[in-house]
Amino acid sequence: MGDSATFEFVVGHANYWLFSVLMMTGLYVVVARGNLVKKIVGLNMFQTSVFMLYISMGRVDGGTAPIFPVDMEIDPAVIYSNPLPHVLILTAIVVGIATTALGLSLIIRIREEFGTIEEDDILVAERILAAEDDKAHGEAMGGRT
Amino acid sequence: MRHHLILRVVTKLLVGCIILFAFYVQFHGDFSPGGGFQAGVIMAVAFILYGIVFGLRKVQAVFPPWVVHKMVALGVLIYAGTGVVSLFLGYGFLDYGAFAPHHPSHGQHYGILAVEFGVGVTVTGVMVAIYYAFAARPARLSDEEW
Amino acid sequence: MLVVTALAIVRLRNLFAVAMLSGVFSLLSALLFVAMDAVDVAFTEAAVGAGISTVLVLGTLALTSRVEKPASHSPLLPLFVVFVTGAVLIYGTLDMPNFGSADAPAMTHVAPDYLKRTPEEIDVPNVVTAILASYRGYDTMGETAVVFTAGIGVLLLMSGLRRRREDDDDDDDDADADAQGAEEEGGVY
CATH class of the missing domain: 1.10.287 (Helix Hairpins)
Known part of the structure; x- marks a missing residue:
């Protein structure tokens, strides 16, 4: 070429x-x-x-x-x-x-x-929410978490 | 923006020109650059400018939200309706020859005008509706923070 | 110019400046479109990109926050991904026809046909409008429907929810509307 x-x-x-x-x-x-x-x-x-x-x-x-x-x-x-x-x-x-x-x-x-538009903070908040949900669910099912 | 005198006067002058230009772009679209999409956006810009400078309530008095919401659907209906009319006239869907059987290219002109009008109405409606939706929320930042 | 603006958008952390620079980016690309003979496209890009899109981003900033947080991850992995993808793309362009060549595959099938038939069949000077509204009328109807759907999606997401939530603190109402919004979004893509 x-x-x-x-x-x-x-x-x-x-x-x-x-x-x-x-x-x-x-x-x-x-x-x-x-x-x-x-x-x-x-x-x-x-x-x-x-x-x-x-x-x-x-x-x-x-x-x-x-x-x-x-x-x-x-x-x-x-x-x-x-x-x-x-x-x-x-x-x-x-x-x-x-x-x-x-x-x-x-x-x-x-x-x-x-309350935020940063991806990392949203992930943290979601993890906390999920943990709370888990806990509430576990207590409702008889205290095993 | 109550205290910005120059902005308010210039906006009053500009809004009319912008709307006129939008109509020019809409109906002159077959001859020069332009058409329904651009005309819709320009028309929406006129109302958004008015809303930014004079406040949401003033612009909604001129152009109430229910009209905007109807326009969003009306444009698509006009577009699809053009196709359905040509179907009933014995031609294919969106075959504009139907509107002037003896002079097909005139039929094309009518069809293109109708369809572009539909596009323009929908785009105007959607853009203004989006602006209303955003502006109706209470802002978290005050003017000084900018 | 475009590349400089793009790099500035990457570097800056002040979102107000980023919004303004994205308007500048749109305007510069509109100039590029004019240089490449696409006047209709340039017109649209200037009206949409530099006008409405900037207003919408600024509106979002007013409702959220103005400053971006510093990144917490190392930029190495994204950089690696980006460089590999870019290298593959550039390797792909090596087979492309030269810029502006008249015998490229894109020029030889339907395009000359449209240019030849438009004066006879449609008799409209602006070929772009003729193709947009007549030859590809179905396409444009689909696009209009997409714009319509996106507008409905925004309305569902943004309107009325706040008022309802203040009335009663029931979360079901909210979740319902959210689900509808998500459906609309699915329809767009």
């Missing part, structure tokens, strides 16, 4: 690598951070990088946005980008915000029940 071919390969794939890096940043936030709001933000970053990956696949060199002139006199020499990924992602963004809102409202309910 010659130098110019390698250069072309790197330039042609740099976009995918950029999106992979962004995606992994989002994944890291989701996995490593305990705060639930931060997890949602990380999830949004992950989502946006997937959107960018799709849109970049629909791009054509020298192309333009897939909107014809208003008088519909189409110049066959003009190249249009692929409209299909645009459609898919357009709807996905709005669905994404709706599901994000659902996640945030779950967080608010969790905060009301547990």
Whole structure:
């Protein structure tokens, strides 16, 4: 493989690598951070990088946005980008915000029940609750705990 | 935000423009970027801005929650209803040729308008409903803590 | 720019700043969408990501707390997972066609067909709208239904519960509504 071919390969794939890096940043936030709001933000970053990956696949060199002139006199020499990924992602963004809102409202309910939005504290609180339940159950069954 | 005079005046000017722009995006969506999803979001932003600046009670006087909740369902009904109407006219589900049998591309125009309108109504309803649900909770942080 | 913003989101512990930076992230990605010819998508991303989503995150912060606690675990295991996944993803991209190539598989099947048929059959200048509402009308109906379901889920989770709990301290009521909310959530995915 010659130098110019390698250069072309790197330039042609740099976009995918950029999106992979962004995606992994989002994944890291989701996995490593305990705060639930931060997890949602990380999830949004992950989502946006997937959107960018799709849109970049629909791009054509020298192309333009897939909107014809208003008088519909189409110049066959003009190249249009692929409209299909645009459609898919357009709807996905709005669905994404709706599901994000659902996640945030779950967080608010969790905060009301547990008084915290840190994952570790929630686990501790749940363990305490489970232990209390066990104890109450054991006493009801005759004192064996 | 009772004391922010500039915010209140600018908001009053902006809300009308935002709603007008939302309608433009909604009904001009076949010719330029835009459509039901974007128009719904922009329309919701107008009400959310009004709610943030003037308070939840004022915006709910303009746009009561029961209307919002009806809109959430109405949009999906309009969308599905378009399909059912085309079914009854003897075409396939969501086949817009049904609306102008002698001029199929005009039928497509009508169908796309109806469907986009449905999408816009649902998205507006859902976004405003979500905002109402979030804003109706008593805040834990006071304004100074920000 | 995007990567810098993303890294700042990882590092910062002040959630208010994180919310603002996620708005910045959305706006930058909208710019990127414009550069890649996807004007409709950029429009949506700017309105949704930088507008509504920031408002919602801020609303959540007002109801919860503003500062994140320092992480208690070591970041090594997540880092390892992330690097391995990233390496696999990048290995996967080596087979992808070059950015902007016109003979990529994504360009050769239905896309030229849509571009050719839209002027004849639908006669609408914006091809994205034509595909969205007509060729893929079923898809869009499903998406609308998903938005609807998510909205209902939020309403079930957030509205009315507090008032009812103050009326009587019965926990059953609460649990019932929670179960309904969980059902709705199941429907979304």
